[in-house]
Amino acid sequence: MRNLSHTFGRFVVYNLLWLFPLTSCQNTQEYDVLLKDFKIHSPNNAVSSNEGSDFWIAVQDGKIAEIIDINQQTILPKAKTELSLDGQHLYPGFIDAHGHLFGYAEMLTMVNLVGAQSKEECLERIEKFIELHPNNEWIIGRGWDQNDWPVKEFPTSEDLAAFSGVKIYLTRIDGHAAWVNQTVLDAFNITTETTIDGGAIIEGVLVDNAEQLVELPEHSSRFWRNALLQAQDSLVKYGLTAMTDAGLSTKKILILDSLQNEGKFGLVVNAMISNTEEDLSYFESHGPILKELLRVKSVKAYLDGALGSRGALLRAPYHDLPEHYGLPLLAPSDLDLLRDRCLENDWQLCVHAIGDSAHHVLLESFNELDREKDLRFRVEHAQIMTPEDSAYYTHPNIVASVQPTHATSDMYWAEERLGHHRIGHAYSYKRILNASGLLALGTDFPIEHIDPLNTFFAAVDRTDKQHWPEGGFNADQKLTPKEALEGMTYGAAYSAFGEEQYGSIKIGQRANFTVLNQDLFNSAERQRESCKVVKTILSGKVAFETK
Ligand SMILES: [Zn+2]
Ligand SMILES: [Zn+2]
Structure with missing residues (x-):
């Protein structure tokens, strides 16, 4: 059995393993890459480097082979390539838990x-x-x-x-x-x-x-391949090393798979299968895809629309449109059928739910999941929530995937839609985190900008780029820097069943890192305007660096 508490329990074991590095005989080995001269920030291991401790990271075959406390170790390892990070700040590679x-x-x-x-x-x-x-x-x-x-x-x-x-x-x-x-x-x-x-x-x-x-013209595979490579350049520029794509057709998944097989697309992608009969039957007969860079073993469905266009399904009418409740996109009975089909196929189900009514229907359906199995069914967005419903998130198989920048983009007009009372129950990430112990954070790009630092600052400050509103929007729902970073790394990987492979700075994990010019844990040093990605490292190789 693997549930949340077990997973968190394992941190302790890993911590001990890498705080007391491997025996020195291994140091005669020549590694592929040695990362030097950085401050390490590992949100889920609670280890930050300070004056007394300096780390090096050795990379072999794209994975973290050794984490060396250079003040503890007398024989230091060698490598074919040494990469100095000029004293900058090294984080686990950032992940977007929900993008397109x-x-x-x-x-x-x-x-x-x-x-x-x-x-x-x-x-x-x-x-x-x-x-x-x-x-x-x-x-x-x-x-x-x-x-x-x-x-x-x-x-x-x-x-x-x-x-x-x-x-x-x-x-x-x-x-x-x-x-x-x-x-x-x-x-x-x-x-x-x-x-x-x-x-x-x-x-x-x-x-x-x-x-x-309206039937839009179909793009050719060649169009997509070129566009994906352009997108990759942009993703690494913003420090992203992995993502979940929230819903793709089989055809698109196979285009991405072939680009990755050719070694041209180096980010890890967890691709959800679009909920169409054609796509579901394809993966029913072909089985899941479980590769180093690609996981296809989950399904994306929609229960309602969005708040801006009044499609989100609410329990009481819209404040600015009497008698309008939003638009249901899937009946509760069909949701249960889909849930059971996913269970039969051993697929993870991920469902878009924004309005408090859709959210409630979904949580009730997921609440029936077996607590002893490792299923991690996901609620996408989880934007508006009746306060009592947060209790559902104590279920070990209900995971929330939320987008802090939605809060800071919608805060100007969301109260018009919801009214004064309900706005207090919207974008309540802290309440969900308190119940579940874990959040997966993303942006829903291209709906929001892809920049994961926007996610961090929106989660921690709950303000826009002009630092409005003073004190933050629904300020009691702010996350701490550790919680936000955990959601952008370990939590996002966990929500994609990837936490054993990426999302943490641990031996055996993919050597994906985001290097920033600032310490995000330090509120005195951290500054939204000047915070920048200086390097993005994918599998031990520099995929982006500032000139
Ligand atoms: Zn959505
Ligand atoms: Zn989306």
């Missing part, structure tokens, strides 16, 4: 509407993009958010009338709504009469399931 790799890679090739301060600014960016890509039949974009505009209303197809020569499809920042032009509406016979379960069509904006009325 293909969505992000694709975004790097699309009209980027993130941060546009008005509808007019969106239209300008679209116009420029069309000028640069005159042969495109489709113009696909992402990232608009009417909450950032002076007039906080959904745009319409009419707004895009100037671009009738191309098909325009622009996904909202949360991915749960698409703004399209009349050319697209005509091409897919979408009229004012069209209706769809779990979706709505509002003057050229397709909400939730209505997005499926």
Whole structure:
């Protein structure tokens, strides 16, 4: 049996192992790489280097072979390559527990509407993009958010009338709504009469399931391979060494697998299988993928939509839309069927639940899981929670995967949706952590920026980049630096069944490290504006460094 308390118990054993390094006879060996001159920060081992202790790390075959306390050891090891980190701060490689790799890679090739301060600014960016890509039949974009505009209303197809020569499809920042032009509406016979379960069509904006009325052009494998390599460059630039992709088709999983087999994509990916019959049956007949860099043994489903587009399923109506409760995307009975199918196949189930109603339905379903088995079923987002429901998180097989930057992005308008009372029960990461003992932290990129330091500061300070609001949003839900870093490393790895392979600085683990210019544990030294990744190390090799 492996449950949370057992896993945490094992730290003690590992700690002793590496605080008293291996015998000196092993030091006659020449390692591949020797990392020197750094301060070590290992959130889940509670070891930070200080004046009296200096460590080296020896890497062999991409793994941590030895952690040497150089003040304790007389014969020091040698290596083919020595890498000095100039006294900077070494952390376990950062992990994003919930992102969308293909969505992000694709975004790097699309009209980027993130941060546009008005509808007019969106239209300008679209116009420029069309000028640069005159042969495109489709113009696909992402990232608009009417909450950032002076007039906080959904745009319409009419707004895009100037671009009738191309098909325009622009996904909202949360991915749960698409703004399209009349050319697209005509091409897919979408009229004012069209209706769809779990979706709505509002003057050229397709909400939730209505997005499926439009069939986007399929990208070629070559397109994806190039886009993924671009994405990888960006991920390592921000210190990421591993991630969970929250839902991929079989085709995309196999493209990633082949890139990794060719040695071109070095991050560890835990890829969830999209909940479609085609994808589930594929993995039912082919079995899971369990490789060093790729794990495919979990399923992603959606119970509701997002709060911004009022798709999150609430127990009481929206504060700013009476009688509207949100949109259920999966019936409770279908959720139980999927849960049981996952159990039969030995798959981990991971379910998007944002509203307090969806969250409750999910927790009730997961609460029936066997406590003696190692299942780690995941709640994705867990954004709004009736206070009593936090007790479900004491179940050893319920793991929360949350995104601290959602709290600091949504805090400006979430109270409009939820009202004064319910906002106090939203984004309550500390409450969940207190019950479960573990959080997996991520960003949900490209919905949020990929930068894991944003996750850290949002979790610890609960403020935006301008340090607003003073004292922090729902400040009682702040995490400590140790808790936040643990969620970005060990917790994220645990949620992907990867904690034995990565996420900690321990002998035998993959030699993935993120090197920063600051000590995040030290509140006097730590500064959001100047905190930077100086190196990202993947399997003992420098994958990124600042020039
Ligand atoms: Zn989601
Ligand atoms: Zn997501």
